[in-house]
Amino acid sequence: MNNKIAELIQSSDPVLVPTAQGIFAVRGFEFSDGNEHMLATAVDAxxxxxxxESSPLIRLHSECATGDLLGSYRCDCGPQLEQALETVQRQGGAVLYLRGQEGRGIGLVNKLRAYALQDRGIDTLDANLQLGLPADARDYTQAAAVLTRLGLTQIRLLSNNPAKAEALERLGVRVLELVPDIVEPRPENEGYLATKRDRMRHRLA
Incomplete structure (x- = not known):
């Protein structure tokens, strides 16, 4: 589906969800292409x-079933999500969980196919390209639509990826600051993180 032509058609009222990181007011947003996204805003008891703040801290987190659900060590997604929830609880702000963005937008099945290529020594970017897919197929139009609907048009972005900030800026959301969301690398994901740093402009050491 093309996110650019999908309209935001409805949203739920916020409900309080207690978690290991604290309490969040959670809202769901549905688009005309069937995509649904979730915003978790840090709240007190x-x-x-x-x-x-007029420029709250916002994390755009792309869905990652292997990292978020299974705790996979092949990427940094699961720890980044947990750390982001902890950070917005301390500083205030929200995490916008973007469904339909699996594998940088190529989908779960294709991501696992790319993993098989990575197991043969191909890095995460070239694996996508060898499958005839973009290095990064994510589109942040729907994320910008949610933020704009809520009046969040001037934010600090919790991310290591300048491309996210640039995409939001093009969509009318001003990013005042890119706040790092760096997690400790593991032996299993050192190559993955090095590729993000060296070939995809992520701000990693």
């Missing part, structure tokens, strides 16, 4: 948002 009374349900009050933890930030009064």
């Amino acid at each position: 009374d349900g009050n948002e933890k930030t009064e």
Whole structure:
């Protein structure tokens, strides 16, 4: 589906969800192409948002079944999500969980096919290309639509990826600062992180 032509058709009221990282006010957003996304905003025990800032801290987190659900060591997605939830609880802000963005937008099956190529020594970027797929197929139009609907048009972005900030800027969301969301590498994902740093402009050491 082309995110650019999908309209935001409805959203749920916020509900309080207690988690290991704290309490979040969670809302769902549905688009006309069937995509659904989730915004988790940090709140206190009374349900009050933890930030009064005009430029709140926002994390756009792309769905990653292997990392977020299985805790895979092949990527940094699961630890990044957990760390992001902890960070917005401390500083105020929200995590926008973007479904339909699996494998940088290529889908779960293709991501696993790319993993098979990586097991033969091909890096994460070239694996996508060998499958005839883009290095990064994600589109942030729907993320920008959610942020704009909520009046969040001036934010600090919790991310190591300048491309996310550039995409949001093109879509009318001003990014005042790119706040790092760096997690400790593991032996299993050192090559993956090096490719993101060296070939995809991620701000990693």
